[in-house]
Amino acid sequence: MKILNSTALVTGANRGIGRELVVALLKSGAKRVYAGARDVKTLETIKQLDPARVIPLLLDVTNQELIDTSVKVAPDVNLLFNNAGILEFGGILEVPADKIVRQFGTNFHGKLNMARAFAPIIEANGGGAIVNVLTLVALASMPGLSAYNASKAAAWSMTQSLRAALSAKGIAVFGVFPGAVDTDMLAGVDMPKTSPAVIAAAIMQGIESGLEDIFPDPMSTQLYAAWKLDHKAVEKQFATM
Ligand SMILES: NC(=O)c1ccc[n+]([C@@H]2O[C@H](COP(=O)([O-])OP(=O)(O)OC[C@H]3O[C@@H](n4cnc5c(N)ncnc54)[C@H](OP(=O)(O)O)[C@@H]3O)[C@@H](O)[C@H]2O)c1
Structure with missing residues (x-):
C-alpha cells in the first residue's frame, strides 16, 4: 500500500x-487526511499543519x-487508522466493571465499528488498508493493566478476522x-519510552512494505523476538511488572 496520494482517516x-x-501522512504525500477527535477545537494546530489537506472531523468512536456521519463526510477514504484508545489501570480482581466496559467500548468495539463502517x-x-493500533501487551498480560490488555488482545483477534474477511476485497x-x-497515556509511568513521531514513521514504513504485524520500536521488537522463542517466559516476566 502506497501512502502517496492516499486519503486517510485517523481517529x-x-x-x-x-x-x-497525521504529521507522518502529510510528510509521506497523502492527498487528504481526515483528523478525527471528540472535540474539534483540539484540532486547530493540526489543521494549521496543512490547511488544504487536513480536514477536522468530529468523531467519538463509541x-x-x-x-x-463520518462515512458521509469522508467518502473518499482508502486508509483508516484505528488509533483512538484509552487505558485505565487496575488488577483483574479489582478493576471496576464500568472501567472494563469503557475500555472494551473504545479499544475493541470502537475499532470494530469503524472498520465495519469504512470497509465498504x-x-x-x-x-x-485498515490499521489497528494495538499494543505489545496484547501478546502477554501486564496484570496492572488487566482490562486494557484484554480489550487489546480481543482487538488483535478481531484484526485477524478482519484480515481474513477483507483480503478478497x-x-x-x-x-x-x-x-x-x-x-499522555503513560505520563505517570517512569520507564524508557519511544517518541510518538518514531512510532508513526515506523507505521508508515510497515504499511509501505506490507508488514501485517508492525512492531514499531526497540522494546516491542525485542519482546516480540523473545515471545516467539518462549511466550511463557514473557508472560512470567510481565507478571512481575
Ligand atoms: N502510549 C503508549 O505507551 C502506547 C503503547 C501501545 C499502544 N498505544 C495505543 O496507541 C493509541 C494512541 O495512544 P496514545 O499513546 O497516543 O494516547 P493518548 O495520548 O492518551 O491519546 C489517546 C487518543 O485517543 C483519543 N480517544 C480516546 N477515546 C476516544 C473515543 N471514544 N473516540 C475518539 N477518540 C478517542 C483521545 O482523544 P481525547 O483527547 O478526546 O481524549 C486521544 O486523541 C491507543 O490505541 C493506545 O492504546 C499506546
Missing part, C-alpha cells in the same frame, strides 16, 4: 500517536451516529504493537 488525531500519524467505502474506492489489515510510548 484520536488531536494528540499523542494520532497527531504524529458513538455510532458520529461514525455513520475503502472497497468502493478501489481497495486500501483488496483491503489489507495491519496490526501495530507498540511498546511504551511517550504520550
